[in-house]
Amino acid sequence: xxxxxxxxxxxxxxxxxxxxxxxxxxxxxxxxxxxxxxxxxxxxxxxxxxxxxxxxxxxxxxxxxxxxxxxxxxxxxxxxxxxxxxxxxxxxxxxxxxxxxxxxxxxxxxxxxxxxxxxxxxxxxxxxxxxxxxxxxxxxxxxxxxxxxxxxxxxxxxxxxxxxxxxxxxxxxxxxxxxxxxxxxxxxxxxxxxxxxxxxxxxxxxxxxxxxxxxxxxxxxxxxxxxxxxxxxxxxxxxxxxxxxxxxxxxxxxxxxxxxxxxxxxxxxxxxxxxxxxxxxxxxxxxxxxxxxxxxxxxxxxxxxxxxxxxxxxxxxxxxxxxxxxxxxxxxxxxxxxxxxxxxxxxxxxxxxxxxxxxxxxxxxxxxxxxxxxxxxxxxxxxxxx
Numbered sequence: 001x002x003x004x005x006x007x008x009x010x011x012x013x014x015x016x017x018x019x020x021x022x023x024x025x026x027x028x029x030x031x032x033x034x035x036x037x038x039x040x041x042x043x044x045x046x047x048x049x050x051x052x053x054x055x056x057x058x059x060x061x062x063x064x065x066x067x068x069x070x071x072x073x074x075x076x077x078x079x080x081x082x083x084x085x086x087x088x089x090x091x092x093x094x095x096x097x098x099x100x101x102x103x104x105x106x107x108x109x110x111x112x113x114x115x116x117x118x119x120x121x122x123x124x125x126x127x128x129x130x131x132x133x134x135x136x137x138x139x140x141x142x143x144x145x146x147x148x149x150x151x152x153x154x155x156x157x158x159x160x161x162x163x164x165x166x167x168x169x170x171x172x173x174x175x176x177x178x179x180x181x182x183x184x185x186x187x188x189x190x191x192x193x194x195x196x197x198x199x200x201x202x203x204x205x206x207x208x209x210x211x212x213x214x215x216x217x218x219x220x221x222x223x224x225x226x227x228x229x230x231x232x233x234x235x236x237x238x239x240x241x242x243x244x245x246x247x248x249x250x251x252x253x254x255x256x257x258x259x260x261x262x263x264x265x266x267x268x269x270x271x272x273x274x275x276x277x278x279x280x281x282x283x284x285x286x287x288x289x290x291x292x293x294x295x296x297x298x299x300x301x302x303x304x305x306x307x308x309x310x311x312x313x314x315x316x317x318x319x320x321x322x323x324x325x326x327x328x329x330x331x332x333x334x335x336x337x338x339x340x341x342x343x344x345x346x347x348x349x350x351x352x353x354x355x356x357x358x359x360x361x362x363x364x365x366x367x368x369x370x371x372x373x374x375x376x377x378x379x380x381x382x383x384x385x386x
Contacts (some may be wrong), residue, residue, distance in 0.1 A: 033302035034076065035310035035324075036317030042067040042324035045159070046331045046361060050286050051354060061275040067219065067230075068275070071288045072164055072295050073328070077166060078243025079250070079299055081173055086247065089177035096174045101384055103170040107144075109376035110326050111163055115142060117333040118156035121341070125155055129199025152226060153231035158332045165233035170242045176241060181248050192245045192296075199289035202229055207282035217283050229284060236288055246296045250303050261308045264301015267294045291301060320362060326373060327365035334364055 047056065048066020056063050088094040126134050129152065133364055137155035140146040147153045147164025154161050182188035212223035229235050253260065271294040302309050320327075338357060344350040 003151075028108075031303050031309075032313035032318045034080075034299065034312075035321040036145060036300070036312035036314065037302060037321070038073075038076075038324040039317045039321035041072055042321075042327045042331075043358070043362075044069045045328055046335075046358060048333055049158070049332060050357070061278060064219070064274065065275045065278055065286065068271075068291055070159075071236070071291060072298075074162070074165065074169075074236050074239045075243040075246070075292060075295050076175075076299065077169065078240040079247045081170075082244040082247030083250070085173070086177045086179075086244070089174060090181070094174055094177065097184065098385065099174055100170065103167075105377050105380045105384070107163060107166065107170075109159065109380070110329050110373050111144070112142075113368060113372055114157045114160060114329045114333065117330065117337065120337070121156050121333070125218075126339060139224055145231055147231055150227035150231055153227065157329070159328055161231040163329070165236050168233040169237065172237075173244075176244055179244070179248075182252065185249075185252065187279060188245070188249060192242060192249070192293075195238050195242050196289070196292045199242065199292060200233075200285060202235040203282065203284035203287065203289055206284040219283070221283075226284070230287060238290060242292045242296065243299075246299060249296075250300055255303070256305045258306075260301050260304030261306040262301075262302075264296040264306075264308045267297030267299075267301060270294050271298070303322040321364070323362070323365040323369040327361060330365060330368060331361050334361055 027363065044063060044066045047053070047063045048069070051063060053060040053063040085094055122138075125137060129137065133149075133152055136149065137146055137152040140149070140152070141155050141160070144167040146155050147161045147168075153164065182191075206225060206229050211225040212221075214221055214223055214226075217223070217226055271291055273296070274281070274286075274291070281290065302312055309383050335357065338344070338360060344353055345358065349356050
């Protein structure tokens, strides 16, 4: 979720059956619709953590499955990185060290701020873990390695486990990016289907063997094997790789091709229908992996030039969407600090809660983007390059 949405445009032949395609890469364009959708995805995670889903009426199933937005962000991260860097990687022009520096500069300033905001959580973590695990969390969390130990994956800041996974995916990307661009659709679609099925294996194994002995786990369930499935990097790797492959598929579909808006509408409609019947699907499968193809359809739809992309690319959504990383990574501890300070009660604004809290979180995220993230990135570029 941490990558921007500056994607290369392609002048390509229309998608037709199994015909070969040629790709002419032009200067990267900005796909605002994907940034706009990031606004909704980040807010959905906020609502997932701090709301009653029933407040949202017919959208309650979407909010109740807010964890799926994280899977979308991971897939989108692979998609965006592949479009920004894959051509260079295939030509042998991707400097791995420079790439990793750029990712560090993108990732770490707000991550570091999230750790500073988590200082009040240290006593809570100390009482919740053995001394060994507490000090492991204190040592591994600043270096983005906490996600490899399920019991401390959410140490200090619950959403930060994804940064541990993203750091691992960034490390692997220069090698993944060397994969050849497809010349025919069918083999590439088969490859993507294979990655999707591989991504379903961890959840399927959990559903079949129930290693925690819980008959019907759900979003509230906490158990060792389920924590490993939800929070460690490897079960989410398939989503990232699927996004990388999706970027190659996107390059062989003309931006204005009429199939794109239909793919987007189908993705939204099918995902919503599936979430409305989530009780019929094993939670372990739904949590990550199952929605990959539908998220892929949405990304392809919004990557085109069509009315659907225009709706999600409107300026207010893009404005908030640009701060989605800040909102995602800071919202949990910001919410706790805001309510523990009793600021809303002292100012009489608590009668507007939780909506005033959501508005304040968005404002704080925008402030963090413009007054912390961007200045820190500029300074880090001066110091270390990238």
